Structures are given as structure tokens and as C-alpha cells.
Amino acid sequence: MIKPFRAQYGEYDNSHALLTWDKANGELPTSLLGLTDKPQFPTSPGEVWWPSVGCSPIEEWWALWWTTPDEKAKRSGMAKSEVAIWRIKDIGSIDDLSPFLEELCGIEQILSPPNSLLSNTAEALLSRSQKQPVIKDLDLWPGLLAALWKQLWPSAREHFSVCVAGQPPQGGEWQANPILFGTPPTRAQHWSHYPIFDGNTALGKIGRGALWLSGATDDTIDEIIHASPETGPALININKFARAAAHLDNFRDNNTPDSALSFLRTIATLAPQISQANQLKQEALEVVHDHIQNASAKFINALANLDSNQIPANKFLENEISTWIGTRLIAKEASDAVQLLSFLEPDTQQTWWQKSIQSALTKKLTKLSPKWATATLQWVALGASIEIIQSLLSSSSSNEDQLLAVADGSQLPNSSFPIIREFCKRLGWSRLHAWAAGKESSPAVAFTIQRAFPTSAMDGLVYLLNSLPGKAVLTEYLSHPESTPVASVAQRTVNDSSLIDSLDPAVDSWRRLWAEHIQHGGATWPDRVDTDTAKTDLLNAILEGGTSYGLAKTLAEDLSENALAFPQLDKVLSILPMDEQTALAKQVAQVLITKVNAGHTLSLPSPYVLKEVFKELILAPPSAQFIASLFQWDANIEEEAVRKWLTKLSGDEIATISHILGSHIQALSWKKIAQDIYKRSLHERSLKKLANSCSDLLPILSQLRLKFSKTPSSSIDPADKKQLLLEIARLGADTVTDGLHDLWERAGGKRKHLELYGTPESQWQHAVFRAEDGKLKGGVGALLEALEKEIPHNQELKELKDMWQLLNRKRRLF
Structure with a gap:
């Protein structure tokens, strides 16, 4: 125990002065002179103002004084004081003031205050009132100070300041403002606006911290204080210890994640460094770890403001939260999930928590599964945290596919469809936008809404054409043929051919649809269409310059008879591709x-x-x-x-x-x-x-x-006969140029009947006519027989021979 320096104050030369001082080579603060004097308030004869006991930090010192009337002073009304003085850095280690108070007053044992007074005073000290408590029993006053002192921690002791006063302070009387006043009972009326107690004051409602401050045993508060670092001199910090103790008891009694988190958050404020109160923090974290995967979304949200610089093993929490998000979030109510998402707004929660949530959500929202698609659509439908969802959700077409796949089964309220449409505009999801428009409005309005889609309206338009009632689809196409994908309309007519029962080939949009309908495998001629009329109308439309859309080729066989009879077919054909x-x-x-x-x-x-x-x-x-x-x-x-x-x-x-x-x-x-x-x-x-x-x-x-x-x-023209003879002569001259005479003899003729000179042709002509005139036995026929032996395979000779024989047969007949 560090012993104090001692000083005495009393009457000297009719004034209050320092009489003795152990530390002769050091000066005491001058303010101590006034503090050790008689309290500055008027007293009536016989009024007891003592013992005036007080304490306070004064510059580098901390002083404890006991002041009473100086009966030996020459001058009446003088006071004397016994003072114990410590260096302020040493006073924190003094656990008990009782021995020093007893030494100062010269009695063996000071009076202990009743429990009610001690408890009421402690409760008042820990309240948030701006008024200090006042004790109107100076006999119990020293013992009260000693009792309170035992529970204080070093910094609180260094700043502990109390005194006796006859009236409320006016300001500037003390270097350190007292936290507690003592006053004579006769002066109580001056403290009417202050909490005032004595030994007879009934025990009020006393909080846990006040009970501990008044000396009650509380192992949990002791454990909290022991585990916590120095928290500053203010006694009101005891309330923090008490709250932490209450959370710790509740946690240990119930062993639930909520109670563990409540305690963890409380102890973190008292012990903000990771290494501080480590054992208690770990105890709470173990329960969180054991139960977090079955925790509510509210509990996960409650983790958001835990400072990672205050919690040991924070990486484990990050992993557990990521796992919870990946496996549990979609099973929670959509409103709970959206509330959690709202905590991802920048700079609103702890960064580590937000990153854990974002990382887990990004993995799930990059490529949606059916369950996550359902949950995501429900979140969007609530209209909250839209920008957060957009930042996490991949805008891929595969994600849009998944959302569309679950959309009809999501049972969303009508109020959600405009929200979903606006969300789709952000991500460029034309088809999901169209789905919402179709759910929200009539087909005609849905088409109008979809056409206003800011980016690729066509994809959503195709979706509507494939999903809305067939008649509505046909009406939309006929109203906007140029901007409506005719192939999608044709797919509908193929499945329901009655949609084109009103086919009018004279109208361009109908011809275009008709062509697509056939191309997609639809029936060529609707059941209720007059085919002959339709064929003629088609030909007339082409004649008038209308586009045929390939129908003239597709229907060529069907059109052929009508086209053959069409008066201006040539022009129609000239127009066609x-x-x-x-x-x-x-x-x-x-x-x-x-x-x-x-x-x-x-x-x-x-x-x-x-x-x-x-x-x-x-x-x-x-x-x-x-x-x-x-x-x-x-x-x-x-x-x-x-x-x-x-x-x-x-x-x-x-x-x-x-x-x-x-x-x-x-x-x-x-x-x-x-x-x-x-x-x-x-x-x-x-x-x-x-x-x-x-x-x-x-x-x-x-x-x-x-x-x-x-x-x-008899009717053969002699000229024809002559011509035949000339042909025979020509052939002979051409084939037997030098052998006519020998050939003539072989035929049975005599050389003397032939010409000896002239061209082969003239010689042959002479020979043929001499044979006809009878100069050759067997006539021309014999000559032909002889010639045949010279040129046995000559086709022309054969023909001439046949004609000559024919001529002779006719001669014999006639």
C-alpha cells in the first residue's frame, strides 16, 4: 500500500493556513487551502456542519481531507483539517479509504452507511440526471464515501471528487466538479431540486449497476470489468458493465444465437480491440457458429454492424454468412430478403458483411437456378432494393430464360408488373418485360407497351406473339404488319388454321402472312376460303403491282389452271421475280x-x-x-x-x-x-x-x-423415165470411170454400140440409152446387174435398181 503524504491546516495568525507538510521540498496547490477550510455558508449558533469530509484531484495530487471546528483557536469559528495526499498516479491502487479516514479523524472505525442509503446514492450516481445526489447525514457521510470507493476502478478513483456544501454550486468553486455532495440536515431545503438522501430514505428501485456499486456481489459484472480494458473515469460506465452482464447472463442461460449476438455487440463496445475480452467474444461466437445456418434473416441482418476490427476469427463469420445466403435466403419470406438486400446500400453497414453477402449473391445470381429465379422475381416484385438487385444480377439471356420459365408460377400481385417492367428496362430484358406487360394489360395495350421498350423491343414482341391469344396476335399483325415479325404470327396460324379463314389475297399483309404460313408447314388453303376466288385475287394483286412474297412459286401448281385462263397472264409473269x-x-x-x-x-x-x-x-x-x-x-x-x-x-x-x-x-x-x-x-x-x-x-x-x-x-412421164436413166448413168460414171466397155461386154453387149470418146458421164449416158433402145440384151436391167457386180454394196445402186424394176413391173401390168 502506498502511504500518503500528510498535511495539517488550521489557525495561524488568525487565518486558515498550512501548518505542517511532510514533503517540505514540494509545494501544495494553493486551492487546497480553501477546500480544507470551513464550508462557505452561513451557520446559525449550534448548527453542526462537520465533519466536512471531501476529496478531489488537485493538479498532480489527489487529496482526502477531514475538517472539523478548531476548538483551540484563539479566534472563534476557525476550522482545522487533517489531509492525506497522494500523487494522482498512485491513488488508483488504493483499494480502501477507511484506514486513512480513521487516521485523519482519529477514531477507530467510521460508521458504515445503511444499505438503503448506499444503494439509493449509487442509483443516483448512475442515473442520467444532471443533478448530483446530496447526502444530508454528515455522520454517515465518511462511511458512504469509503463504501463507494471500494468498487471504483483506477481512473474513476483518480477523478473521484466529493465535498460538503451548504448550497448548490454556483460554478468555479472546485477544480474537479464533485459528483456527490454532503450537507448538514439543516441545509437540506437549499437542495430541493437535487436527489437528496439520508439513512432514513426508503429504498428505491435499484438497478444492477447500482447494486454492484453499493457493494453487492455480482460475479458477472466483475467478469466483464476484468475482461474489459480501462473504460474511463465516468461512473456511468458502470451501466455499460451492467448491461453487458445482463446480456452475458441471458446468453449463458438461453444459449441462442440472438442472445449470443446481443452480448457480442455489447462486449465489443466495452472491448473494441480484437484481443480484448477475447475469451468472452469467442464464447459467444461459438454459439453463433453452431446456430447460424438455422438463423433468421433478421439475425443475419443483425450481424451487419459488427465491426470486424472488434471480433476475433471474423473470417469464419464471413464464410458462414456466405453459406447461409447460398442455402437459406431463398427459403425466407421475400420481404425479409429485400430487407437484407437494403443493407447492401453503400456505406450503410460494415464492409466485411456487405462483401460476404455480395459475394454469395453474385455466385447465385450470375447463373440463376429455377429456385433462385423464383426468389429473385419475388424480390423484384416488391419494388425495394432494385438497384442492389440489378448490381448483383447478371443480365444474361440465360437468366432471362430462367425468370421467364418460373414467371407464370410465381403468383405475383398485379401491382408488381409495372415494377418488373421497369426493372427489365434497366437490364435490357425485352421478353420478361413483355411477359409483365401481358399480365398487366389487355393484349392490345400489352403490344403498345412492348413497342415502347427502349432497346430490343422485337424480342419481347415475339414473346407476346407466341403467348397471347391467336386472334389478338392476328389483329396486332394486321394493324402493324411492317413492324410485326410475320414468322411468329405464321407459327400461330399453323397451329390454328382458323386464324386465316378471313384470308384476303388482295391485301398485302395477308399475302405476306399467307406465304409465311405455308412456308412454316401450314395448310395451303384455309377451310373457309373460296380457292378459285382467292387464286384470281392473288393474280390480280400481282397484276396491280403487289408483292407476291413467293406465292406464285409456292402455289404455282394450284394457280396453273387459273393462270392459264387469266387474260393478262403475260403481264403477271413479266412482273414476277x-x-x-x-x-x-x-x-x-x-x-x-x-x-x-x-x-x-x-x-x-x-x-x-x-x-x-x-x-x-x-x-x-x-x-x-x-x-x-x-x-x-x-x-x-x-x-x-x-x-x-x-x-x-x-x-x-x-x-x-x-x-x-x-x-x-x-x-x-x-x-x-x-x-x-x-x-x-x-x-x-x-x-x-x-x-x-x-x-x-x-x-x-x-x-x-x-x-x-x-x-x-401408162401415166409415167417420159421425162421422169429419162431422169431415172440419167441417174443410172451418173452413178456408173462416178463409180466405174474406165471400165464401161468391159462392163458392157459382160452385160452381153458389143463394143461397137458404145461411144469411144467423150467424158465418162457422156459415155455412160450413151450406153444407158442404147441399152434402153435394145442394143443390149436384157436392156438397162442387164447393165445394172453388171454394175452391181462392180459395186456390190452400193445403196444408191440398189435403190436405182429397185426403181427400175418397179418401173418394169408397172409396164408389164399395163
């Missing part, structure tokens, strides 16, 4: 061919159709009837094409068109065809007439044969 023009012309050509073959007489077709006709005739040669029609149409036909066609026809078939065919062969000088006909006529009697009709185009030999085969001998 090449692929449609070709497709329709081809189908019309096929119908045309069929009809002509069936005996129909048709007028000249369009050049586009005729072009396709010729293509068809390459694949399937025409009938005789169709060839005749081609001639009637004055079609530009190549001779070689007709030659090929005729080879596929029988003589009887060709004979049916012999008149028109013959005239065209003659008119076009088709010698090859004439020759083909002639050759076939040799063994197909039905072609004789046709061959004769174009005989002028034949070689002379062929002409002669035709004449001989059809003309009686």
Missing part, C-alpha cells in the same frame, strides 16, 4: 400441254409459258396434236427439235397432222424432215401422202421413187 416467273410458267405449261393433248384448242400462250413448254418437250416429246398447235401458234421451232419429236410418233399419229405439218415443212424448207418422212413412207403407207406433199425438198432420186410408186405405168 425470275424464280416465281419460272415456277408458275412451268406449271402453266404443263397444264397447257395436258389440255392440248386432250383436244382443247388454245390460243397462243405467253412467251414465258412457251419457253417452259419447250423445256417440258425436252423431257417428254409432244403429241402430234401438240405439234400441230405449235405450228398454229407460229412458235419458233427448230427443225432438229421437230425431227426428234417425230421419231417418237407413229406414222398414223403423224398422218393426223399431215396437212399442217406438210405445209410447214414446205414453208420452212425442212429438207431433213422431208427426207425422214420419205424414208419412213417407204414402209409406212400412212406417210405416203405427207412424203408426196413435201417431195420438192427431196433429192431427185427420192422424188422419182415417190412418183414411180404412186403413178401407173
Whole structure:
């Protein structure tokens, strides 16, 4: 125990003065002189103002004094004081003032205050009142000070200041403001606005801290104080100890995460450093750890203001919170989740807590699962913390897909749909925006709302076209055909063909939809549409410059008969794109061919159709009837094409068109065809007439044969006979240039009947005519036999021989 310095004050030369001082080489503060004097208030005769006991820090000292009347003073009314003085740095270690008080007053034991007085005083000291408590019993006053002192901690002792006064302070009387006053009972009326007590004051309501300050045993408060660092001199800090003790008791009694957190938060304010009160903090953290995964969202929120610089093993809390978010949050009420999200507003909560929440949420909201998608949509629907959700949620199309997948089953109130739409605008989610618009409004209004979407309105528009009632979709398309994806509308009509029962090919938007409908596999002709009328309307629409959208190609086969009969088909075909023009012309050509073959007489077709006709005739040669029609149409036909066609026809078939065919062969000088006909006529009697009709185009030999085969001998023109003889002579001259004389002899003639000079041709002509005149036995026939031996395989000779024999047969007949 550190012993104090001692000083005495009393009367000296009729004044109050320092009489003795242990530490002669040091000066006492001058203010101590006034503090140790008689209290400064008027007293009436016999009024007791002592003992005037007080204490206070004074500069570098802390003084405790006991003042009483000085009976030995020469001057009446003087006071004497015994003073114990410590250096202020040492007073904190003094645990008991009683021995020093007893030494100062010279008695063996000072009176102990009753429990009621001590407790009432302690309660008043710990209250938040601006008025200090006043004790109106000076006999109990020293013992009260000693009792309170025992519970104080060092800094509180260093600042402990009390005194006796006759009236409330006016200010400036003391270096350290007293926290407690003593006053004579006779002066009590001067303290009417202060809490005033004596030994008879009834015990009031006493708090836990006041009980401890008054000396009651409280192990929990002692544990708190022992674990806590120095908290400053103010006695009101005892209330913090008491609250912490209450939280600690509650925590240990209930062992719940809420009670653990309440205590943890309280002890952290008393012991703000991680290393301080570490054991108590760890005790609470263990309970939090054991129960956090089953905790409420409110509890997780309550962790948000825990300072990571005050809590040991904070990393564990971060991990536990992240785990809780990932596994528990979506099971909580949406309102609880949104409340938690609101705690993520910047600079509103502890950074470590916000980062733990954000990290866990980002993992879940980057790629939504169905459950997280449902929860997220419910959070957004509440309209709170929208910016927070937006900052965490990936705006990927896959997340939009997940939200759409769960949207219909989310059972959201109507009031949420405008909120969801605004949220979708932030993230550029056109389809989810459309879903909300469709839920919120009529189809017509939903389409209008969606068209106003700021970025990609089209994706959401397609969503509405795929999801709203079919009739509403059709109405929207017909109202806005240019800005409505027709392919989506067509998908609806394919599934419900009744939607296009009102098809009007005269209207551009209908034609466009019709084309898409067919392209997507829809029925070509709606059940309730008059197909003939629709076909004609389509052709008229094209004629008037309307876009066909590929219908002329798609429906070419169906349109072909109507198109063939359409008066202005040629113009229609000229308007169409090449692929449609070709497709329709081809189908019309096929119908045309069929009809002509069936005996129909048709007028000249369009050049586009005729072009396709010729293509068809390459694949399937025409009938005789169709060839005749081609001639009637004055079609530009190549001779070689007709030659090929005729080879596929029988003589009887060709004979049916012999008149028109013959005239065209003659008119076009088709010698090859004439020759083909002639050759076939040799063994197909039905072609004789046709061959004769174009005989002028034949070689002379062929002409002669035709004449001989059809003309009686008596009617044979001598010129024709002469021509035959000349042909025989020509062939002989060409083939047997030098051997005529030998050949003549072999035929049975005599050389003397032949010319000896002249060209081979003139010699042969002379020989042939001499044979005809009888100068050769067997005549011309014998000459031909001899020539045949020279050129046995000559086809022309064979033909000449046949004609000569034919001529002779006719002679014999006639």
C-alpha cells in the first residue's frame, strides 16, 4: 500500500493556513487551502456542519481531507483539517479509504452507511440526471464515501471528487466538479431540486449497476470489468458493465444465437480491440457458429454492424454468412430478403458483411437456378432494393430464360408488373418485360407497351406473339404488319388454321402472312376460303403491282389452271421475280400441254409459258396434236427439235397432222424432215401422202421413187423415165470411170454400140440409152446387174435398181 503524504491546516495568525507538510521540498496547490477550510455558508449558533469530509484531484495530487471546528483557536469559528495526499498516479491502487479516514479523524472505525442509503446514492450516481445526489447525514457521510470507493476502478478513483456544501454550486468553486455532495440536515431545503438522501430514505428501485456499486456481489459484472480494458473515469460506465452482464447472463442461460449476438455487440463496445475480452467474444461466437445456418434473416441482418476490427476469427463469420445466403435466403419470406438486400446500400453497414453477402449473391445470381429465379422475381416484385438487385444480377439471356420459365408460377400481385417492367428496362430484358406487360394489360395495350421498350423491343414482341391469344396476335399483325415479325404470327396460324379463314389475297399483309404460313408447314388453303376466288385475287394483286412474297412459286401448281385462263397472264409473269416467273410458267405449261393433248384448242400462250413448254418437250416429246398447235401458234421451232419429236410418233399419229405439218415443212424448207418422212413412207403407207406433199425438198432420186410408186405405168412421164436413166448413168460414171466397155461386154453387149470418146458421164449416158433402145440384151436391167457386180454394196445402186424394176413391173401390168 502506498502511504500518503500528510498535511495539517488550521489557525495561524488568525487565518486558515498550512501548518505542517511532510514533503517540505514540494509545494501544495494553493486551492487546497480553501477546500480544507470551513464550508462557505452561513451557520446559525449550534448548527453542526462537520465533519466536512471531501476529496478531489488537485493538479498532480489527489487529496482526502477531514475538517472539523478548531476548538483551540484563539479566534472563534476557525476550522482545522487533517489531509492525506497522494500523487494522482498512485491513488488508483488504493483499494480502501477507511484506514486513512480513521487516521485523519482519529477514531477507530467510521460508521458504515445503511444499505438503503448506499444503494439509493449509487442509483443516483448512475442515473442520467444532471443533478448530483446530496447526502444530508454528515455522520454517515465518511462511511458512504469509503463504501463507494471500494468498487471504483483506477481512473474513476483518480477523478473521484466529493465535498460538503451548504448550497448548490454556483460554478468555479472546485477544480474537479464533485459528483456527490454532503450537507448538514439543516441545509437540506437549499437542495430541493437535487436527489437528496439520508439513512432514513426508503429504498428505491435499484438497478444492477447500482447494486454492484453499493457493494453487492455480482460475479458477472466483475467478469466483464476484468475482461474489459480501462473504460474511463465516468461512473456511468458502470451501466455499460451492467448491461453487458445482463446480456452475458441471458446468453449463458438461453444459449441462442440472438442472445449470443446481443452480448457480442455489447462486449465489443466495452472491448473494441480484437484481443480484448477475447475469451468472452469467442464464447459467444461459438454459439453463433453452431446456430447460424438455422438463423433468421433478421439475425443475419443483425450481424451487419459488427465491426470486424472488434471480433476475433471474423473470417469464419464471413464464410458462414456466405453459406447461409447460398442455402437459406431463398427459403425466407421475400420481404425479409429485400430487407437484407437494403443493407447492401453503400456505406450503410460494415464492409466485411456487405462483401460476404455480395459475394454469395453474385455466385447465385450470375447463373440463376429455377429456385433462385423464383426468389429473385419475388424480390423484384416488391419494388425495394432494385438497384442492389440489378448490381448483383447478371443480365444474361440465360437468366432471362430462367425468370421467364418460373414467371407464370410465381403468383405475383398485379401491382408488381409495372415494377418488373421497369426493372427489365434497366437490364435490357425485352421478353420478361413483355411477359409483365401481358399480365398487366389487355393484349392490345400489352403490344403498345412492348413497342415502347427502349432497346430490343422485337424480342419481347415475339414473346407476346407466341403467348397471347391467336386472334389478338392476328389483329396486332394486321394493324402493324411492317413492324410485326410475320414468322411468329405464321407459327400461330399453323397451329390454328382458323386464324386465316378471313384470308384476303388482295391485301398485302395477308399475302405476306399467307406465304409465311405455308412456308412454316401450314395448310395451303384455309377451310373457309373460296380457292378459285382467292387464286384470281392473288393474280390480280400481282397484276396491280403487289408483292407476291413467293406465292406464285409456292402455289404455282394450284394457280396453273387459273393462270392459264387469266387474260393478262403475260403481264403477271413479266412482273414476277425470275424464280416465281419460272415456277408458275412451268406449271402453266404443263397444264397447257395436258389440255392440248386432250383436244382443247388454245390460243397462243405467253412467251414465258412457251419457253417452259419447250423445256417440258425436252423431257417428254409432244403429241402430234401438240405439234400441230405449235405450228398454229407460229412458235419458233427448230427443225432438229421437230425431227426428234417425230421419231417418237407413229406414222398414223403423224398422218393426223399431215396437212399442217406438210405445209410447214414446205414453208420452212425442212429438207431433213422431208427426207425422214420419205424414208419412213417407204414402209409406212400412212406417210405416203405427207412424203408426196413435201417431195420438192427431196433429192431427185427420192422424188422419182415417190412418183414411180404412186403413178401407173401408162401415166409415167417420159421425162421422169429419162431422169431415172440419167441417174443410172451418173452413178456408173462416178463409180466405174474406165471400165464401161468391159462392163458392157459382160452385160452381153458389143463394143461397137458404145461411144469411144467423150467424158465418162457422156459415155455412160450413151450406153444407158442404147441399152434402153435394145442394143443390149436384157436392156438397162442387164447393165445394172453388171454394175452391181462392180459395186456390190452400193445403196444408191440398189435403190436405182429397185426403181427400175418397179418401173418394169408397172409396164408389164399395163
